[in-house]
Amino acid sequence: MSRHIPSPPADARCPIRWLQARYRFGEDCRHISVPETGLTRIREMADELMGTAGLVAIYIADAPAKAYDLAEKLGRVVGTVQLVPLPAGRSERDYQDRDPIDEYRAWPYGWPCRVVHAPPPQQCPLLSDLVKEVYGPGAPFLPFVAPLRYAPMRLDQKMSRALERYFN
Numbered sequence: 001m002s003r004h005i006p007s008p009p010a011d012a013r014c015p016i017r018w019l020q021a022r023y024r025f026g027e028d029c030r031h032i033s034v035p036e037t038g039l040t041r042i043r044e045m046a047d048e049l050m051g052t053a054g055l056v057a058i059y060i061a062d063a064p065a066k067a068y069d070l071a072e073k074l075g076r077v078v079g080t081v082q083l084v085p086l087p088a089g090r091s092e093r094d095y096q097d098r099d100p101i102d103e104y105r106a107w108p109y110g111w112p113c114r115v116v117h118a119p120p121p122q123q124c125p126l127l128s129d130l131v132k133e134v135y136g137p138g139a140p141f142l143p144f145v146a147p148l149r150y151a152p153m154r155l156d157q158k159m160s161r162a163l164e165r166y167f168n
Helices: 036-049 127-135 141-149 157-167
Strands: 016-022 031-034 055-060 077-083 109-117
Touching (some): 016 031, 016 036, 016 077, 016 157, 031 036, 036 055, 036 077, 036 109, 055 109, 077 157, 127 157
Parallel strands (some): 016 055
Antiparallel strands (some): 031 109, 077 109
């Protein structure tokens, strides 16, 4: 059973418009963050989504489980978040994340959010499987995910619809 935290009204459709890579995710996620190269994109994403029902899907990068998150989350789209307004007097620098291994400020910019979906990992799709399903069995996965190292990715309509089957 997919866990909704709290959900929008029943008649509201929540389109998934963006994909963001993270190294951890759970119901307690209060912000998303990006590396130095992602500031322009996170602002673009916020400008597009603020005041709408649009969501950001969260992908857990395929990295060493002991360093980041549970092994069963690796490589999966594990939930969605909705961006919320920056509080007065706050900036993107107030929502940074540190690397969980060396505590280096690897993601110096961020944006506040609220978790909308956080289902158990076994209910979450592998992003590599979705890429094959949406773009064909020969679709290359690494070129698809490579840009996520630098910034959030705006989704095309085909991938957005595929993700909405899991999270709406």
